[in-house]
Amino acid sequence: MKEYNIGEKIKELRLSLEISQNDLAKQICEPQDLEKIEKGDEYPTLPQLHTLAKRLGIPITYFFETNWNQNVDYVNSVKTLMRNYARDREYKALYEIVKREEQSDLFRDKLNKQFLMWHEGICVYHVDKNKGRSLEMLYDALKITNREMNDFTEDEIQIMHSIGVIYFLSDDVEKALNIYREALNALEEMYNVADTKVYLRVVYGLSLALLRLQKYDECLKYSNLGLGMCISEDILYLFAEFHYQIGHCLVKLGDPSEGLEYLNKASTLFNTQVNLKMEEIVKEETIKLLNESLGNL
Template sequence: MSLDTVSFGEILSDLRHYKKIGIEDLAYEICSVEELIEFEKGKKYPTLDQLYEIAARLNVEVSHFINYASSSTFNYVTAVFQLIKKYKRERDYEAIYEIVKGERDNPLFKQSLSQQFMLWHEGICKYYLHNDLAESVQLLYRAIDLTNPDRSNLSENEIEILTSLAIIKFEEKDYISATNMFEDALDNLDSLPHILDPKVKLRILYGLSQTLSGRDMYKESLKYSNLGLNYCINNELLYLFGEFYYQSGENYIKINEIDRGIEYINKAKSVFLLQNDEKFAKLVSLELDKLLEKC
């Protein structure tokens, strides 16, 4: 999402000069000097993540610029949500937490669904940044309760929050609670007439498979990892495709179907290489060696 407004460049230039920051210093590790010059001339506009970095370096709130944005071409709330999702994919919880704190009192985020989204991600950050399990769980349940205090017939957004809770329980090795939460999330998702984001189901299936493996229930885990593989194939998705291949391969080895397990883990490696993820490809090879040593 780009900022599209007539006066943005003038505001940026005036503010940079007022703060006595050189153009090279402001551009450093955010964009090229040439891009910043184009921003100031109004020929080009920064992406929202660039805008956050520029505002931080100038020591002003992002709203200082947003107030001049054209409401017909710029949906600030949506853009912030997209940026948070981007940082979540990158596991950059520090960046997410800074956004959540910065927008806490912004009236644009007072609508219940917006509040829910921000509470949800604050809860995630409390766990991964501060290791505060109790506060994290409380915030995630508060997020669900904002739109569904009965916690029944969950919406897709509420299911995603429940899935985050289940993942945290898995991280804590509370496998029984995690299994129950993942199963509840899957039951609710399967009850919906339509699923907007197929990745939601994949996250649940992968979480269930991992959790059941953690309980040494390898055949049960295999059911969900293979369901995930089929779902990826049927929906032409690469999301978690390599992870499901690895999970199935591990399960096959654990139930003593060694050759099949090696085949699936090698497929996982191929998927990661296809995605230019050499780090995971190497990790898969190392994990395969460890699994075979235990056979």
């Protein structure tokens, strides 16, 4: 593998993304082993290489290509890193990357500029606590590629989802619900949705807003839709969350026995995912819901 300069490629990409050896090596190998790999003194195992590629946001084929487009590779790696930070709610770190890349010529084209503005809008809400400016930026990001605000693409629907999240978190739940409905309608008009997770995120946001508004019948409908999609696509993304919402709705609709089955399944799933915070929340909510149910008898 020496002719492919794998260690050198790992180091160059790690440094360009400003990731430390300690952070990149976590749960893959010891930092000193990563240092040896980068120097070419050792070679990573294939499982290690797969995990390193995933963490760096690149396909494993990158390490074996000699004519890889470095600019495209860098942009895609940065985007993957930004989405990971957004997913993990590391908004300050995300904000730093956005500000850095705004100065880069690689992010000046329409789609990459939109991507940066989308994530800056998210950061403005979570870091600067400025809802108005955040929503303004997100709507402006949408208009970069869709001034008419119709016939949305999947990328545009992801921005709409972020708008819905901000309305929801700021307790403007009715507006969030309207955004999610519009996004779901746009997805259902598509011939094919490439990323199932986009569909699931929108359905989950919609059902969560309905739950907050105590529209339990409709919430149950969309939660079952989301769960059915998870099962048909064999994907665990939001699988536990849909179980929780179905259980919550069933208890509220007067079926505590079946509701408890879903709530217990949700708790078990969160435990399997080592999401102890959500597991504890589900347990607390289960007790609360059942007490309310018994009190209404």
